[in-house]
Amino acid sequence: MKHATAILDGKTASAVTRAAEELSAGGLVGLPTETVYGLACDALNPQAVASVFAAKRRPSFDPLIVHARDLAHAITLGAFDDTAAALADRFWPGPMTLVVPRQCRHDGEPTVPDLVTAGLARVGLRVPAHPVAQAVLRASGLALAAPSANRFGAISPTTAQHVADGLAGDLGLVLDGGRCSRGVESTVLSIQDGGVAVLRLGAIPVEQIEQALPGVAVTVRRPTSAPGRSDETTGPLPAPGMTDRHYAPNTPLLWVDDLDAWNPPETTGPGRPRNGWALITLGEPRPDDARFTVARSLSLTGDLNEAAANLFACMRELDGLGMDGLLAVTVPEQGLGRAINDRLRRAGNRG
Ligand code: TXA
Ligand code: MG
Numbered sequence: 073m074k075h076a077t078a079i080l081d082g083k084t085a086s087a088v089t090r091a092a093e094e095l096s097a098g099g100l101v102g103l104p105t106e107t108v109y110g111l112a113c114d115a116l117n118p119q120a121v122a123s124v125f126a127a128k129r130r131p132s133f134d135p136l137i138v139h140a141r142d143l144a145h146a147i148t149l150g151a152f153d154d155t156a157a158a159l160a161d162r163f164w165p166g167p168m169t170l171v172v173p174r175q176c177r178h179d180g181e182p183t184v185p186d187l188v189t190a191g192l193a194r195v196g197l198r199v200p201a202h203p204v205a206q207a208v209l210r211a212s213g214l215a216l217a218a219p220s221a222n223r224f225g226a227i228s229p230t231t232a233q234h235v236a237d238g239l240a241g242d243l244g245l246v247l248d249g250g251r252c253s254r255g256v257e258s259t260v261l262s263i264q265d266g267g268v269a270v271l272r273l274g275a276i277p278v279e280q281i282e283q284a285l286p287g288v289a290v291t292v293r294r295p296t297s298a299p300g301r302s303d304e305t306t307g308p309l310p311a312p313g314m315t316d317r318h319y320a321p322n323t324p325l326l327w328v329d330d331l332d333a334w335n336p337p338e339t340t341g342p343g344r345p346r347n348g349w350a351l352i353t354l355g356e357p358r359p360d361d362a363r364f365t366v367a368r369s370l371s372l373t374g375d376l377n378e379a380a381a382n383l384f385a386c387m388r389e390l391d392g393l394g395m396d397g398l399l400a401v402t403v404p405e406q407g408l409g410r411a412i413n414d415r416l417r418r419a420g421n422r423g
């Protein structure tokens with residue numbers, strides 16, 4: 073069924089009630105979280121979950137994150153060892169996803185269906201902090217499976233309008249909770265044998281996770297082909313669905329570490345737009361740099377939190393300008409900078 077997407081103010085009780093009703097009936101709702109907007113459904117209803125994959129046009133079934141209202145709720149869905157419990161205590165509600173063994177019901181069947189975990193024995197769980205997400209979780213009483221509310225491979229949405237634009241025709245309702253304060257997705261951690269593997273860099277920096285777990289080994293896994301820090305291990309794709317190329321604008325995006333060493337490519341094929349190159353950088357946007365017709369700063373003061381919050385919206389805005397290409401300069405590999413660089417590298421190619 074094709075329908076226009078209604079955007080309702082998520083701060084109103086009537087919008088929250090309507091969202092809860094829609095979700096209880098097996099429908100889909102776009103919901104704000106502190107990271108990005110999610111495309112939510114009842115996680116325990118396989119038909120509803122299937123319609124999320126259909127709306128996202130995912131070519132295969134990747135595991136979805138299940139959102140719970142609090143730790144007590146999450147424990148009904150997954151099994152928490154001491155390490156997982158310590159992390160939940162420290163970072164929930166917040167932008168952290170814990171991948172833990174699925175909890176089983178009395179009949180021995182897992183609480184969370186296979187379709188949600190893509191057949192894996194473990195489930196990714198998160199308690200979001202955003203008040204609108206919390207209100208809907210509580211009003212519905214449901215566990216909500218919610219991938220980012222964009223089509224497969226596209227840029228994650230950080231406003232309600234991004235969701236409505238991106239999923240037009242496949243979604244009836246989005247709750248507006250303003251612009252996402254974090255702007256990059258949750259940090260995904262796998263807890264196994266007392267150790268912690270970072271499956272996806274995200275809104276909680278690795279340094280904070282290490283600080284919270286003195287004496288526990290924290291390793292960062294990344295796909296073999298993705299560049300990164302020398303202290304990261306490589307291997308098979310650590311988290312299913314973490315394809316190298318992701319979060320991509322339609323305009324070619326290149327990234328460089330050193331802006332001064334880069335020059336725009338000479339050739340632009342026939343039929344290509346000739347609007348020149350756009351620069352995405354941190355700090356001074358360099359208005360006088362002749363190599364660029366447009367320049368955007370993710371944060372004038374070089375603040376990495378602000379930069380993360382602006383990243384996806386900036387990529388989207390520039391993507392709409394018909395540029396020859398977007399050139400992004402990587403940011404310092406520390407704190408949230410690692411997640412920002414991870415998203416830039418997945419969105420583009422080395423310049
Ligand atoms: O911030 C976020 O995490 C957002 C908001 C909406 O919560 N959600 C999000 O979901 O980014 P999505 O579907 O775009 O990314 C989920 C990723 C998967 O691609 C996979 O890498 C990892 O989380 N994941 C989820 N469940 C997993 C599992 N059981 N095992 C391993 N990785 C899992
Ligand atoms: Mg996503």
